[in-house]
Amino acid sequence: MxxxxxxxxxxxxxxxxxxxxxxxxxxxxxxxxxxxxxxxxxxxxxxxxxxxxxxxxxxxxxxxxxxxxxxxxxxxxxxxxxxxxxxxxxxxxxxxxxxxxxxxxxxxxxxxxxxxxxxxxxxxxxxxxxxxxxxxxxxxxxxxxxxxxxxxxxxxxxxxxxxxxxxxxxxxxxxxxxxxxxxxxxxxxxxxxxxxxxxxxxxxxxxxxxxxxxxxxxIKQTTVADVSIFGTLADGHLTYSAIVSSSGDRLTTVTSTATLGFTPKALATLNANTLLATDTAGVLYRVDVTGVNPALTFNAPVKVGTGWTHDLLAYDGDGSLFGIAANTLRRYTVTSAKPEASNIINNTVIGSGFALKTLTATGPDWILGTTDAGVLRSYYIDPVGKWTGYSLVTTGWAGPTHLVSPGNGIYYARNGSGRLDWYTDGAPFDGKGTDIASHSSDPVDASGWNQTLLSAAPLRAFPQNAADVSVFGVDDTNHLTYTATDAFGAPIAAVTSAATLPFEAKAIATLNYDTVLVTATTGRLFRIDVTTTLPVLTFAAPVDLAGGWTHDMLAYDGAGSLFGIASGTLRRYTITSTKPVAANITANTSIGTGFTLKAFTTTGRGWILGNTSDGRLVSYNIDDAGKWTGYTLATSGWDIYTRLASPGNGMYYGVTAEGTVGYFRDAAPYDGKGTDIEGTASTPEAPRKWSSKLVSAVPFIS
Missing domain, CATH: 2.40.10.120 (Thrombin, subunit H)
Known part of the structure; x- marks a missing residue:
């Protein structure tokens, strides 16, 4: 019994x-x-x-x-x-x-x-x-x-x-x-x-x-070893290694009994149990890992797409997949922890001339690689695809055949003889290599790393939940809500926190998957740090940031700009931290007056979308200098929506007073035209419902 x-x-x-x-x-x-x-x-x-x-x-x-x-x-x-x-x-x-x-x-x-x-x-x-x-x-x-x-x-x-x-x-x-x-x-x-x-x-x-x-x-490998490195052998077997980041000690390496069934060419780890791998024919596969210890097991690889001729792949743990083919760097947005073809979007050419021998991601929007000449290069790619490069070290890095990083300034380099060294970078995003410490006298292993491909699981891996769109909200009783939806707004899961916010919520903006800004009716601005979403929604005690936030609506564009409307005046603020305190919300700028919108959201960097009480759907682009340009996308029919939300990528959600959700897709969200907006409004037979009085989607690019 x-x-x-x-x-x-x-x-x-x-x-x-x-x-x-x-x-x-x-x-x-x-x-x-x-x-x-x-x-x-x-x-x-x-x-x-x-x-x-x-x-x-x-x-x-x-x-x-x-x-x-x-x-x-x-x-x-x-x-x-x-x-x-x-x-x-x-x-x-x-x-x-x-x-x-x-x-x-x-x-x-x-x-x-x-x-x-x-x-x-x-x-x-x-x-x-x-x-x-x-x-x-x-x-x-x-x-x-x-x-x-x-x-x-x-x-x-x-x-x-x-x-x-x-x-x-x-x-x-x-x-x-x-x-x-x-x-x-x-x-x-x-x-x-x-x-x-x-x-x-x-x-x-x-x-x-x-x-x-x-x-x-x-038990020690699972609870103490915080770095997971997956690899492939020449015969198609997978490997898994667990390493303690603080000491560089490898606690285990496990090799799968099964093989992938194809010859792998490039590998990226999305999270603890999901890999993306390409084969030599350009097919992209998803590999779902079902166990890593004491045995490494995985389901049959799932074919995701073709045309993936990349020589190198790397995932930044925050939704961006980078790939290099013929020295051209591309970026894709991954919107699911278990992606299918429709979940890998925003194929963007970042630039050419990326002649890197190795490639890894070190954090959100940052990649690291080595050249044949021995240079260690770091790149920051901003949300719109502009890149800035830095030579961290100019010599001595020609030896590594593989370079991987789980983030947190930890780098692992494998050389041709199978030795794996580890390095710590005190400030991985400062564009300098003077603070990179080598632990050459105490390598992870002096030999034995004979994998053809290596990839580390990001310590911060988003998305954790297999959802295309994540939407936070506040209900009428000031409980926080979380809705995970598919690409058409249909809920995959919806949860409400047991705890309530200790204030009456007025406006909400989602910064990222675990950070929400909420204003109170008293004008105070609070930061809500989400600790878990599924299967239960929990959050830490709200952090009181500042007073004077009398905005009726808030929206964050995922690229550092927070927009707010109070009494028809649109203002923009710059957010300089993923977990901002008052000092990280700067550049309070008045964009203009006359923004009498019923609801509004952001759709991308510097773009907002709103509706009016007479039924119009309007879009605005605000450039870096604060100059705005407005467009009317539709002249009627949009007054039924009391809330709008968008994660970007031309995906719009309108929520009526009754909570019914309409889903719309804009094929060209930044062309200033609404003729290419296709609606799939909820039907009475199969209504989609979001009951929260406030809603805000996690931006894809945040």
Whole structure:
């Protein structure tokens, strides 16, 4: 019988603060489990908590899940309650590592044991489930158990006293061994006979535990190693390596059993489980990774498109895919974590003459490469495609055959003999190489890196969710909302925060996937830092930035310009940070008066779109000097919309007072004409609904 807990003595004090209460789902289908904090942001628990058959997919939990740690008494308020945002299953054992939205600061994780339990050992087992006397206890209980049998993957244990029982209610509770240095984790609860539990007639008290002492390496690789590097071998096999960024230590390398089925030419990593690879015939494939440890597995590659003759590919973690073919640099916008052809848009030629030997991305809109002459070059490509290049180092970089970066100023260079060196850049976006530190005396490996292609997963990987468009909003009760939609405005997922904004919201502008600006009716401007979107929407306490923001509407163009309208006057501000404070909102400029718009949004760099009460759809271009040019795109029919939103790329959403969404596509959004706008308004038979009083889309280019 899976899913059980411990019926024994109530735990007191802080000794067992690392024990977690895991709540999976809600309502009639809700499940309760236990687990153990093994790193500040990770708990380990049983796979049965998330799937009755134990088959858990890597990624966002299928249903909303929260974990409570540092709280032996669930009626108290100490410790941490945080959403679970990512699951990493162990394919060979019924175990899952669950990542929390925020670290459990101040709570010491339990140490994973380094040796196997033996028959006769005494263990302490902890859990939050049913006991001998309570159906749903609010306090953590512990019991003492003896090991009666052990093999490579499991233990059999039995209670040392009548009060030591393991009952239905929680899976994944820790089995702990006492040592001279404290408690250490050796196993997790898996199955029990439930003898002695409330409501049970069974008399047998034995239970089976999943050993985790021999999973210590896997746990460390997942929770400590923060750099993931994928690669391809000459025979088409994939490789995965985990590296600790702070030390350069490689913890593991795994090679897939399966092959890609084609000869790879270029490789880019979108996120922890999605790769893009081209073949020598110019076909672009998406490779969905299903597991990386202890085995590297992936689904059959998905053909995305043709004509991809690029010699090099790199993804910046923020929606921009860069490719070089015949020394021409191109940029594409990727709008989904699992892209199909329609999700790779904005094919833009940045320029020619990019004769680079290697290519990687170091952060949003920044790429790095080496030349045959040994120059290390960095480039910044702004949202409209203008580039600025910098020679960071002028000699000594001819050796690397591969260059990869996960971001954060960390560079890895592999040479022809298979040596992988690592470097740290104290200021990766300053256009200078004087602060690049080499760790040549302590390479990642002196040899062994024989992959034909290498690519690092960006530490900041957007989009995380497989949605074409992300829209934030505020509802009538001042809850924050998040809607993930397809390219036609149909919701893929929609969530509302449990917490409310501590003010009455008036206007909203989305800066990026985790930062929203909201004004209050009192004129205060707040920054909202979103911590999770799916499966639950959470945010940090709003940051009060400034007063005097009496704007009726706000919109951000994704390229540094925030627009606001108050009493018909349009103003522009420059945003100089992804997480701005007051000092990062500068250049308050009055663009002009007479902007009596009913709703407005931005459609690209320096472009806004609005509608009027007499039904017109109007567009404005504001140049760098603040001069504006207006265009009437439609003369009637647009007065039904009380809200407008656009992520860019000619995609417009109009929301009526009733929440019905109309979707429109403008083939040439910056031509000043509306004749090429095609509408796919929601039909009464299949209405799309956005009920938020305020809406704002994440700009594709932000």
């Amino acid at each position: 899976p899913a059980f807990a411990v019926g024994g003595a109530e735990a007191t004090g802080t000794t067992y603060d690392f024990v977690a209460k895991v709540s999976v789902g809600s309502g009639a289908g809700a499940r309760g489990c236990s687990g153990a904090l093994v790193a500040p942001q990770w708990i380990v628990t049983a796979a049965d908590c998330f799937a009755s058959d134990g088959k858990v997919a890597a990624g966002v939990p299928a249903v909303a899940t929260t974990a409570t740690v540092g709280r032996a008494d669930l009626t108290e308020t100490d410790g941490l309650v945080a959403p679970v945002v990512y699951l990493v299953p162990n394919l060979d054992r019924g175990v899952v590592l669950a990542k929390l939205a925020t670290p459990a600061t101040g709570i010491t994780p339990v140490v994973v044991g380094a040796s196997a339990p033996s028959t006769g050992d005494e263990l302490t087992v902890a859990g939050f489930g049913r006991t001998a006397t309570e159906w749903v206890p609010k306090k953590l209980h512990t019991g003492t158990f003896g090991v009666t049998a052990a093999d490579d993957t499991a233990l059999t244990i039995a209670g040392s006293s009548e009060s030591s029982v393991i009952c239905k209610g929680d899976a994944g509770g820790p089995a702990l061994r006492s040592t001279s240095s404290g408690l250490e984790l050796v196993a997790l609860n898996q199955r029990t006979w439930q003898g002695g539990c409330l409501g049970e007639t069974e008399t047998r008290r034995e239970a089976v535990e999943i050993r985790v002492d021999n999973l210590a390496g896997w």
